[in-house]
Amino acid sequence: MSAPRQLVVEADGGSRGNPGPAGYGAVVIDHETAQVLAEAAEYIGVASNNVAEYRGLIAGLTAVRDLFPDTAVRVRVRMDSKLVVEQMSGRWKIKHPDMKPLAAEAAGILPAASVTYEWIPRAENKHADRLANEAMDAGKRGGQWEPSSSTAALDAPRTALAPEPAGPPGDAAAGAAKVRAAMASARPAQAPAAPVQVGWGSAPDLGAPATFVLLRHGETVLTPEKRFSGSGGSDPELSATGRHQAACAAEAFAARGTVQEIVSSPLRRCRETAAAVADRLGLEVRIEEGLRETDFGAWEGLTFAEVRERFGSDLSAWLASPDAAPTGGGESFAEVAERVAATRDRLIAAYAGRTALLVTHVTPIKTLVRLALGAPPESLFRMELAPASVSTVAYYADGNPSLRLLNDTSHLR
Numbered sequence: 001m002s003a004p005r006q007l008v009v010e011a012d013g014g015s016r017g018n019p020g021p022a023g024y025g026a027v028v029i030d031h032e033t034a035q036v037l038a039e040a041a042e043y044i045g046v047a048s049n050n051v052a053e054y055r056g057l058i059a060g061l062t063a064v065r066d067l068f069p070d071t072a073v074r075v076r077v078r079m080d081s082k083l084v085v086e087q088m089s090g091r092w093k094i095k096h097p098d099m100k101p102l103a104a105e106a107a108g109i110l111p112a113a114s115v116t117y118e119w120i121p122r123a124e125n126k127h128a129d130r131l132a133n134e135a136m137d138a139g140k141r142g143g144q145w146e147p148s149s150s151t152a153a154l155d156a157p158r159t160a161l162a163p164e165p166a167g168p169p170g171d172a173a174a175g176a177a178k179v180r181a182a183m184a185s186a187r188p189a190q191a192p193a194a195p196v197q198v199g200w201g202s203a204p205d206l207g208a209p210a211t212f213v214l215l216r217h218g219e220t221v222l223t224p225e226k227r228f229s230g231s232g233g234s235d236p237e238l239s240a241t242g243r244h245q246a247a248c249a250a251e252a253f254a255a256r257g258t259v260q261e262i263v264s265s266p267l268r269r270c271r272e273t274a275a276a277v278a279d280r281l282g283l284e285v286r287i288e289e290g291l292r293e294t295d296f297g298a299w300e301g302l303t304f305a306e307v308r309e310r311f312g313s314d315l316s317a318w319l320a321s322p323d324a325a326p327t328g329g330g331e332s333f334a335e336v337a338e339r340v341a342a343t344r345d346r347l348i349a350a351y352a353g354r355t356a357l358l359v360t361h362v363t364p365i366k367t368l369v370r371l372a373l374g375a376p377p378e379s380l381f382r383m384e385l386a387p388a389s390v391s392t393v394a395y396y397a398d399g400n401p402s403l404r405l406l407n408d409t410s411h412l413r
Contacts, residue, residue, distance in 0.1 A: 004072040004114065006031035009060035011079050012128035013052025014136060018337050021139055022047035025131020026060030028067065031076065038063040039147060041131040043139025049323060049334045053081040054102035056128065057088070061109040075115045080122040080129075082317040082324030083332050089117045092329050121320055208353040209394035209402070212344075213259060214365045215249060215277070215357055217269040218242030219387045226303060230361075231267060231292040232330060233300030238272045245388035245412060246273040250280035252390075252411035253357065259283070261356040263347065265291040265364070273388070274359040290343025293361035297330025322377035333363070333377055340367045348395045365391055372401035388412060 008031050013024035022045065028038040040059040044052060057077065064075055079085055086092040087103055094100050122129065135145040219242035222229045229236065238246065253259050263286045264274035274285045299307045307315050307327075317324040322333040331339075347356065366380045372393045373379075385391070385407050392405035 002072075004074040005068060007037070007064055007068075007073055007075050009057075009064060009075055009077045010120075010125055010128045011053070011056035011060040011077065012081070012125050012132045013049060013054070013056040014129070014132045015047055015049045015052055016136060017046075018334060019046055019048045019051075019341070021045070021136055022049070022052040023132050023135030023139060023145070024052045024056030024059060025128040025133075025135060026056045026063065027127050027131065028060060028063050036127075038067055039131060039150060041135040041145040041150070043135045043144055045139070048098070048338050050081070050083060050096070050338075051098055051102065052132065053079065053084050053323065054099060054106060056132065057084060058102065058106050058109065061106060061115070065109055073110070073114055075110060077115060077117045078120045078125065079117070080120055080125045080321055080323075082119050082314075082321055083334070084323070085117045085119045086325070092325065095329075096335065119317055119324075207397055209396045210348045210351045210353065211355040211392065211394045211404075212347070212351075212368070213253075213355060213357045214368060214391040214393065215273065215359045216362060216365055216385050216387060216389050217265075217267075217273040217359060218245035218249075220269050222301070223387055228296040228299040228302055228304075228307065228326075230294045230296035230300055230330070230363075232295035232297060235268045237268050242269065242387065243272070243276070246276035248411050249273070249388050249390070250277040253277055254280045258355050259357045260354045261351055262286065262359065263288045263291065263356055264359040265293065265361060267292055267361070270359045270361065274357075277357060277359070288343060288347070288358075290339050290346075291358060291360040291364050294333070294336050294363045295326075295331045297326035298328035299326045299330065319381070333367075333380060336363055337367050337371065337377075340364050341371060344368060344371070344395075352397075368393055369403060369406065372403050383407070386412075 008029040011026040015022035023043045025041040138145045218238045220236040264270045278285045311327045314327045325332040390408040394402045
């Protein structure tokens with residue numbers, strides 16, 4: 001019996017908005033010769049990053065099956081999506097209902113024993129990344145990707161592929177600076193977006209926006225030690241300092257007299273902060289599950305240094321990709337962004353023309369700011385939000401948001 005043919009599938013997917021206009025790309029490569037055997041790409045309409053990545057995986061595995069229907073193969077899947085790699089490897093649970101049927105479809109294309117999964121940095125996935133972006137560009141023009149117009153192979157000259165790793169996916173040697181540098185160098189050039197009409201004088205009157213005043217909760221005992229404190233940990237209460245910060249915020253909002261509604265994360269530190277403001281303003285507090293902090297999985301309660309020591313490769317992957325989740329099945333930044341965006345849309349509809357105080361956490365606030373600015377996921381690492389700080393975003397009727405304030409702590413001084 002002849003040995004199985006050794007193949008590599010590199011796949012990627014993207015969404016300009018997450019969710020937004022999305023596409024995927026996949027390439028099949030002969031492992032020994034590094035010859036490109038097939039390319040696939042498609043614009044899939046509005047979808048999330050994770051959906052697009054799974055669609056890219058399905059396309060790559062399907063291409064292998066179509067190329068070698070009667071030949072035994074061994075396929076090494078290489079993707080920069082830690083979420084897809086870990087879920088398809090069986091190490092992480094598949095929680096999102098949109099992902100389950102896609103994962104099942106991917107698992108059924110080829111025999112499970114013939115496929116292995118490997119996480120790679122985005123810088124090593126340029127070919128599939130370019131295909132995905134070509135597909136999204138084609139969709140923007142109202143068409144579909146055509147192989148004849150692709151330049152993806154030009155981005156990825158190949159000699160030999162590295163041997164398949166023996167251990168779990170991840171780059172244990174790469175520090176945060178190295179990973180972020182790789183992200184920056186790998187980011188594809190995109191066509192400039194159409195200018196947004198925000199001129200004075202001639203602009204139509206859009207009425208009062210839905211204005212979200214974003215208040216980070218006050219300190220807990222974990223805050224000064226800079227420990228991961230998400231929605232999967234101990235749910236700590238406010239410390240004495242945190243209660244003082246909440247009282248200061250309440251006085252400031254009472255003096256301004258602009259807050260009309262209060263919405264809070266379900267976690268205790270936010271509920272206590274919101275209650276301090278609500279008692280001062282005489283308002284009710286609505287609990288919104290979508291405003292909870294990220295679930296940091298096995299990292300809950302640990303410092304960054306402790307996580308780096310215990311889970312180095314997972315931390316590197318998390319810093320490198322918004323699709324990578326914390327160890328133990330926590331939430332990726334992409335999953336949080338999808339949840340926060342859906343919550344934002346519900347609250348905009350509920351509070352059109354009104355000012356609502358949203359008492360929440362670091363990641364949801366940074367995510368709302370990032371989405372308002374159209375900034376890339378790595379911008380989350382470049383914002384500072386102090387405990388009990390205030391940020392403000394307004395959302396107008398034409399769909400355009402406006403960031404008005406970020407990390408204001410003047411009420412605490």
